[in-house]
Amino acid sequence: MNTVPDFSGLRVAVVGDLVADFYLYGEPTRLSREAPVLVLRHRREALGAGGAANAARNLAALGARVAVLGLVGRDRTGRELLERLEHDGIDVSDALARTDWQTPTKTRILGAEPGRTPQHVLRIDREPEQAPTDDARAALAGRLRARQGELDVVLGSDYGYGLLAGELAGTLRALAAAGVRTVLDPRRSFEAFAGLTAMTPNLGELALFARTGVEELGTTTALDAAARTLRQRCDLEYLLVTLGNRGMRLYSRGAEVPLEVAAAGREAVDVSGAGDTAAAAFALGLAAGLPGTDAMRLANAAAGLVVMEPGATACSLDRLRSALPSAPRVRGGLTRTS
Ligand SMILES: Nc1ncnc2c1ncn2[C@@H]1O[C@H](COP(=O)(O)OP(=O)(O)OP(=O)(O)O)[C@@H](O)[C@H]1O
Numbered sequence: 001m002n003t004v005p006d007f008s009g010l011r012v013a014v015v016g017d018l019v020a021d022f023y024l025y026g027e028p029t030r031l032s033r034e035a036p037v038l039v040l041r042h043r044r045e046a047l048g049a050g051g052a053a054n055a056a057r058n059l060a061a062l063g064a065r066v067a068v069l070g071l072v073g074r075d076r077t078g079r080e081l082l083e084r085l086e087h088d089g090i091d092v093s094d095a096l097a098r099t100d101w102q103t104p105t106k107t108r109i110l111g112a113e114p115g116r117t118p119q120h121v122l123r124i125d126r127e128p129e130q131a132p133t134d135d136a137r138a139a140l141a142g143r144l145r146a147r148q149g150e151l152d153v154v155l156g157s158d159y160g161y162g163l164l165a166g167e168l169a170g171t172l173r174a175l176a177a178a179g180v181r182t183v184l185d186p187r188r189s190f191e192a193f194a195g196l197t198a199m200t201p202n203l204g205e206l207a208l209f210a211r212t213g214v215e216e217l218g219t220t221t222a223l224d225a226a227a228r229t230l231r232q233r234c235d236l237e238y239l240l241v242t243l244g245n246r247g248m249r250l251y252s253r254g255a256e257v258p259l260e261v262a263a264a265g266r267e268a269v270d271v272s273g274a275g276d277t278a279a280a281a282f283a284l285g286l287a288a289g290l291p292g293t294d295a296m297r298l299a300n301a302a303a304g305l306v307v308m309e310p311g312a313t314a315c316s317l318d319r320l321r322s323a324l325p326s327a328p329r330v331r332g333g334l335t336r337t338s
């Protein structure tokens with residue numbers, strides 16, 4: 001398959017943890033006299049979409065009609081994050097701004113001489129003290145159910161802030177049981193999502209499920225055993241395990257042999273957000289009716305493009321279309337030996 005389907009008619013809901021990526025850029029001037037630290041002259045600031053918001057942005061960039069269901073704080077960051085998403089054509093009418101929530105914010109301070117690539121100096125995370133309330137989950141679950149008839153796929157994006165649990169997890173399972181395609185990019189919670197169409201864990205998340213370390217999944221045999229257990233225990237049609245610079249591996253219901261695709265063979269610039277791109281493209285591929293193999297190849301090609309740019313970025317449909325013919329092909333998964 002060398003053509004990307006038309007995703008423009010597809011309707012997607014993204015449910016999950018909305019995160020703000022705040023970037024502060026400064027130019028190094030001198031060492032401070034107050035302490036042995038670098039002094040940066042403030043140059044500019046930018047707000048980016050992170051977590052489920054980045055998944056939503058990736059879906060929109062690929063041409064789908066996207067709605068986000070998630071929480072932001074009733075604060076400036078929350079307001080600006082939703083504005084950012086709206087600017088990308090995303091429906092934010094079912095995102096909730098709540099006084100009992102604080103928008104998780106990753107502030108990255110970057111220093112750069114003019115004309116140079118900015119370098120990370122420090123990151124400060126602002127995180128809510130507690131998980132969202134049952135009440136907030138119930139409100140979003142109700143909004144998700146109200147959209148049921150109009151959705152081609154639901155993408156759950158779990159960044160570990162506790163939203164995707166309880167009634168909201170139950171609603172995802174109920175939608176799956178009613179025949180809606182449901183894909184979860186998981187973090188720590190797996191069994192609560194039994195019966196979904198697919199999950200897209202990375203190696204670390206699969207290791208969490210298997211209660212082991214990433215190193216223990218270093219051989220194909222160990223990786224396949226853990227992945228098969230997860231696919232079976234959660235009764236998934238597909239399990240797509242993303243393997244960073246090694247690509248991805250797909251386990252399918254009714255198929256004995258897993259399939260694998262190698263990562264695009266170039267030096268990555270910034271891998272942040274690649275998992276969101278992969279999950280978004282895989283979910284859209286399934287929503288378009290592609291078999292899992294083709295959806296995996298699309299996901300790998302799209303993720304291979306975003307790692308070539310700094311920051312969490314999204315891959316446009318046009319870029320994916322032009323990259324696909326030369327993107328790595330899927331092969332039988334028995335070839336990797338270590
Ligand atoms: N260094 C790399 N070179 C080429 N492709 C890469 C690289 N890192 C990641 N990718 C692509 O991105 C996909 C997802 O990456 P990864 O497995 O790191 O996901 P992740 O850990 O969930 O990422 P995130 O940090 O966004 O959550 C990989 O399967 C691969 O297709």
Ligand SMILES: [Mg+2]
Binds near residue numbers: 202275276
């Ligand atoms: Mg991820």
